Amino acid sequence: MSSEFLADAESVCKxxxxxxxxxxxxxxxxxxxxxxxxxxxxxxxxxxAAYRFRAKHRDLEVKLSWQLFSSLEDWAKRWPAEQHTFAAxxxxxxxxxxxxxxxxxxxxxxxxxxxxxxxxxxxSGQRIRWCPRFSLTSTGWSPWTFxxxxxxxxxxxxxxxxxxxxxxxxxxxxxxxxxxxxxxSRLRWRPVVSFFQVAEADHG
Numbered sequence: 001m002s003s004e005f006l007a008d009a010e011s012v013c014k015x016x017x018x019x020x021x022x023x024x025x026x027x028x029x030x031x032x033x034x035x036x037x038x039x040x041x042x043x044x045x046x047x048x049a050a051y052r053f054r055a056k057h058r059d060l061e062v063k064l065s066w067q068l069f070s071s072l073e074d075w076a077k078r079w080p081a082e083q084h085t086f087a088a089x090x091x092x093x094x095x096x097x098x099x100x101x102x103x104x105x106x107x108x109x110x111x112x113x114x115x116x117x118x119x120x121x122x123x124s125g126q127r128i129r130w131c132p133r134f135s136l137t138s139t140g141w142s143p144w145t146f147x148x149x150x151x152x153x154x155x156x157x158x159x160x161x162x163x164x165x166x167x168x169x170x171x172x173x174x175x176x177x178x179x180x181x182x183x184x185s186r187l188r189w190r191p192v193v194s195f196f197q198v199a200e201a202d203h204g
Contacts, residue, residue, distance in 0.1 A: 021119065021130040025088065025165055026060060028117040032087025033061040037107060039093035039100040039156060041066075046092045049123040062090075065107070072103055072187045076180050083110045088117040088165075093156055095124040102153035102189065105136055108167060109174040117165035120156055135159035135168040143172055146191040 026034075036053070038046045047066070054062040063086070069075040089111040091104065100108075112118055121128040136154045154173055162168045172192055179190045 021132040021164075025090075025117055025119045025130075025132065028165060029060075029088030031061070033063050033085065034088050034090055035063050035065060035068075035086045035107065035111070036090040036092070037065045037104050039091060039098070039104055040151070041101055044094065046094050046123050049121075049126075049128060050092055052126075053128065065104075073182050073185060075103060076182050076187045079107070079110070080178055083107070084114065086111060086116060088119070090119050090121065091156070092121045092123055092128065095122050095129075098122075098156040099139060099152045100136065100154045100156055102148070102150040103180075103187075105154040106174060106180070108136065109169055112167055112169070113176065118167055119165055120167070131158055132164040133159050133162040135162060135170075136173060137170040138172055143192045146193070147189070148191075150189060 036050050038044065038050065040046070050062075050064055054060075054064065065075075069078065089108055091100070091108060093100070108118055120131040120134045122131060135157050137157060139149065139152050139155050141148050141153075154170070159168050175192070179192070181188050181190075
């Protein structure tokens with residue numbers, strides 16, 4: 001029996017290497033810029049994980065949201081025009097703390113609406129657990145009680161029935177049109193009730 005035959009047989013018997021969620025995600029994102037966000041604002045172990053990720057994956061064009069936008073007001077002014085420039089989105093949250101700020105969730109919703117792949121990573125120590133199938137739901141606030149808790153607006157969660165990199169969104173969270181604006185140099189949010197009323201009028 002030839003050595004070539006034995007080598008071929010050995011290669012056939014080897015189990016195929018599993019492609020990780022991150023590899024599948026980056027393949028979908030292509031060579032374009034990836035917007036990386038943290039579920040909550042402020043310096044934290046999650047930001048440290050983002051810096052480590054960018055340093056490790058220099059082949060990816062990772063854009064850190066807190067370096068790209070100087071403030072929420074800066075984000076609100078630029079996001080409607082610049083969201084189309086991102087090939088995909090990454091969101092990181094700390095293990096045991098799946099709450100996401102309203103502006104962060106808005107970015108995810110807009111990217112998903114544009115057909116961009118979105119991936120959630122849960123930071124635990126030095127490791128990131130990738131969750132390609134996930135959802136964003138309300139944290140329990142009432143749409144009739146305004147203002148809403150923007151710092152604890154949505155909750156990330158695993159959603160096995162969701163398509164990979166296509167998160168499911170609670171319809172109450174975000175409208176198809178921008179629900180934010182800048183007034184007096186401050187970011188302002190519109191109540192979701194107003195969008196319900198418009199939708200009812202359109203179908204009335």
